[in-house]
Amino acid sequence: MDILDVITSRRSIRSFLNKPVEEEKLVKILDSARWAPTAGNTQECRFIVVKEQAARMQIAEACLGQFWIASAPLLIIVCAKMDIIGAIYGEIGRKSFAFMDSALAAQNMMLMAHSLGLGSCMVASFEEEYVKRVLSLPEEVKPLAIIPIGYPTQIPKPPYRKNLESVVFFEQYGKMWIKHVSGTMSGPAFLKREELL
């Protein structure tokens, strides 16, 4: 698949077949996280793979009762080592870089999973302390995203996306960027250089 096809056809999947994820696919997914950019190349994200049924149920409970999460054969919990990132970058490291590093790793993994025929979903609504207890995370390790992964039972229709004109500005906030965009609101907009300005 072309990169744009991978990006635009990925959907959040919340229902999974009772079918395990092949180990070689899991390795590819984890390896894609390793290649995500990190602030200063610090690489202070950590990834916990959870397959055990009881632990998946506990994590689903910690995600404010989103029990569909437990139907995924595996969960990857993306964590940041806050002590290191805080020591290097201070407040901006703890409040911003840690979250950005984790989100980029999560997106890499979701796109890789999708390209391998798997479904996933970013989950960030959870009780942090509960997740830390279930996974025996040390104090300084902060869970930031939970990604259930498995074979989808169905692919949902693409949800609404705002069009480019309403989210992109030129030079200054509020100043229209795009005079002409080919494509539609529901599909990707392909910009041709000569069509800008």
Ligand SMILES: Cc1cc2nc3c(=O)[nH]c(=O)nc-3n(C[C@H](O)[C@H](O)[C@H](O)COP(=O)(O)O)c2cc1C
């Ligand atoms: C930071 C963040 C937190 C999210 N948390 C949840 C969540 O707790 N539960 C859930 O079902 N989906 C969650 N999602 C998935 C979004 O609902 C989903 O990406 C959005 O509806 C767009 O759908 P799409 O991913 O299929 O394009 C989260 C997404 C992001 C980026």
